[in-house]
Amino acid sequence: MSGLSIRGWRSGLVAGVLLAGLAGCGVAAPSPSPIPTPLDRTVDVDPAKTPPGVIAYISQRGSPVYSGSVEDPVELRTTEDLAKLRGAPDDFKAFMADQLAARSAEVDARLAARKRTVLTEGCDFKVELRVWGIAEHVATGRERACTFDSNDVIWAKKDGVWQRASRMQGGWDCAELEQYRVPADITAAACWYGNQGKTRPYDGPRPQRSGTA
Amino acid sequence: MTADGDSPAEPRPAAGSFAQAPFVLVLVAACVAVAGLAMTFVGAGQTGLSGDEFGHVKRLEGFYDDGLFVRNWERTTPEGVIPPNAYVYSPGTTRIMHIVNVLAGNEGTGEVSTTLDAFMVRHYVVAVMALIGLLATAGLAWLLLGWRWAVVAAGALAAIPMWTGHAMFNPKDTPVAVGYTVMTLALAGLVLASAKNRRTAVLAGGMSCAAAVFGIVLMVGTRPGMWPAVAAALVMVVVPLAIGRCLNFTVLIGLAASLVVSYAALWKLYPKVFGDPLAMLSGSMGQSTQFPHGLAAGRHYIFERTAIEWPVLLLAFMLVGTVVAAVMCLRSMRSDSRRAVVLGLIGAQAYALTLAAVIVNANIYDGLRQLLFAVPAQALLATIGIAAVATFVARRGRAGGAVGVGQWVFAGVAIAALVLPTIVQARLYPYQYAYGNVVAEWTGASILNDNWKVSFREYVLDVPQTVKAACPNDPPEGPPINPDDYSDCRGNSKAFSAPWVAYWHHARFDPDSRTFYTLLRAQRPVPPNCRVVDKVVRTRNFERAVMSRLLLCTQRGVK
DSSP states (O other): OOHHHHHHHHHTTHHHHHHHHHHTTTOOOOOSOOSOOOOOOOEEOOGGGSOTTOEEOOSEEOOTTSSOOEESOEEESSGGGGGGSTTOOHHHHHHHHHHHHHHHHHHHHHHHHTTOOSOOTTOSOSEEEEEEEEOSSEEEEEEEETTSOOEEEEEEEETTEEEEEEEEBSOOBHHHHHHTTOOGGGSOSEEEETTTTEEEEOOSOOOOOOSOO | OOOTTOSOOOSSTTGGGSOOOOHHHHHHHHHHHHHHHHHHHHHHHHSOOOHHHHHHHHHHHHHHHHSOOOOGGGOOSOTTSOOGGGGTOOSHHHHHHHHHHHHHTSSOTTOOOOSHHHHHHHHHHHHHHHHHHHHHHHHHHHHHHOHHHHHHHHHHHHHOHHHHHHHTTOSSHHHHHHHHHHHHHHHHHHHHHTTSOHHHHHHHHHHHHHHHHHHHHHHHTTOGGGHHHHHHHHHHHHHHHHHTTOOOHHHHHHHHHHHHHHHHHHHHHSHHHHTSHHHHHHHHHHHHHHTTTSOOOOTHHHHHHHHHHSOHHHHHHHHHHHHHHHHHHHHHHHHOHHHHHHHHHHHIIIIIHHHHHHHTTOOOOSTTGGGGGGHHHHHHHHHHHHHHHHHHHHHHHHHHSOHHHHHHHHHHHHHHHHHHHHHHHHHHTTOGGGOOOHHHHHHTOOOOOSTTOGGGGGGTTTSOTTSOEEOOSSOOSSSOOOGGGSOOTTSSOSTTHHHHHHHHOOOOBOTTOSEEEEEEETTSOOOTTEEEEEEEEEEETTEEEEEEEEEEEEOTTOO
């Protein structure tokens, strides 16, 4: 139902509006939104056609508006699952193994702080790392852990060492994707820009200028 | 037992006992009733959402999924075994809301929406039910005392802040109260109709039975644990009529038909629970009195909250009316048993389950809202109290010759009883359920303020898209609040989510950011790593009352 119908009902209550309007000073009922609805964009990914050096595990890139903005990521819950990372460099697999252990330790610490020893009912895993894709210097995915919120993650290789570079809930800013030079094939099809709730298509980082003027 | 129609009754069983309501009081009561309804309907659209509403939406999802009106965390038994909490609530009201939402285009059949529009439609359904409750209360007063006192009764109910406050949003307590009041009115109508000639008795009795079915299904179909209210009402009908030798076939057939059709409707409404009557009768009682499985507040709680949450003058009139109605009921048991039935039904609604809750030390919490079903009957008792005082003053005036002063003083007090709480309601709007009377305020008694988080809607514009917002229900006192302990409350459709999402559409934030927002109910202390950036404040009587706070917090001191 649209908001118009609601307003239509209200308009039938003119006397009530007058009375309660006198009574209800200060009530903030937000007016219709000035915030534009974000772009709803879906792009298929063909792993065979990704640029050299880019490994895409996902089959579809979606909008950051929806929590499942990509399809078919690799899901890692134990070190045995690392074999699913086809084509991934060994140092990234080793880094993922370290991340599984680190996130698992965080969950254990959180459970201990709550004086509990078992996972929340409904959790069928303690930690899950979802990998969307890997490039030479950057990888993307999502951290999920029982008792924690899920976060989108950018893992970046700095000085030859993989590290967790940035985390976000609800989709990436375009500036963040540009900063880490995330290839289009391993992230959502759209990104946020500015502070007005707008999105734009994301088709990869702009080419870097080379040389000097 | 006598044959139909051989015991004529007065058209108004108690009208002859009382003086007429002064016209000025009737006029003021009408204005109060209209103001209460206006605040209810406009407030239904403007006020925020309570966590209870979200809970019921999730229960309806569960109902459409597997026939059990429970949330996922309440599914504590193996598959095929009814979980205990399935007996606490029933989808009566939520299914009505669903039908209206389907008609409004917010939901498909069997789908449940968590959009703001869908919640607003649910609010309007509650408001319409509250209107029916108000009319039923006035109807009872009309049956008993005539139309002038009926208007006063409507004004008395509208003047009670907890009634109007909950009428804007409460998906369980308000419908239960409305269903109960409609049932009381219907049974009173059935009993009075039974004294008429056969044609009138059948027509009015049939309408009463239909109303009784609606009332019972709405009440028990929203909270199964209310079935003892039906049992108490049956006792209140049958016993006085039997004592007065007025129990006739019209009444018996009407009662039987109402019960059978009501149960059939309840079975159709919620087959997994009402399909096994014995399990429902025992399961609903035990679960309702213990829910939500904690320590009961103690037997004094109901008396204490009544002294806090009732307007003082109306409470005084209600106590007078209780004594007068009880005396009238007992005195007329043999001489005019139909009058005794109507008074007994009102008394039962006002006190029977409340007394039972005191005796069994039921787990009553969040003030008197679980006992909201008693409020319409208590408003009627307050009306009887006002009528009794009016009669006393009029008789004294005639005897002493000083007609003017006493009646004007009475009229002034009665008008103040209706107008003063209505003015306070307007100042608290739309959070009237946060009312505490002036004595409670002066003595520093514990007044609940916005315990339901409904005022969170007012922070929608203050919480930007790009910062985390936590809405902890009951954070520990003392230590800094840790944002990792709470999910962002814009993504889980609870009290803050629907209005926020309707405006901003989507939240995104850096989980490692050093700042985050926290929305807190007023009763909760401000954590040491937070500062207050906004408050929702209303004036209650003479003091400013904080409903809730918006805090900007940092990770400082968080371990």
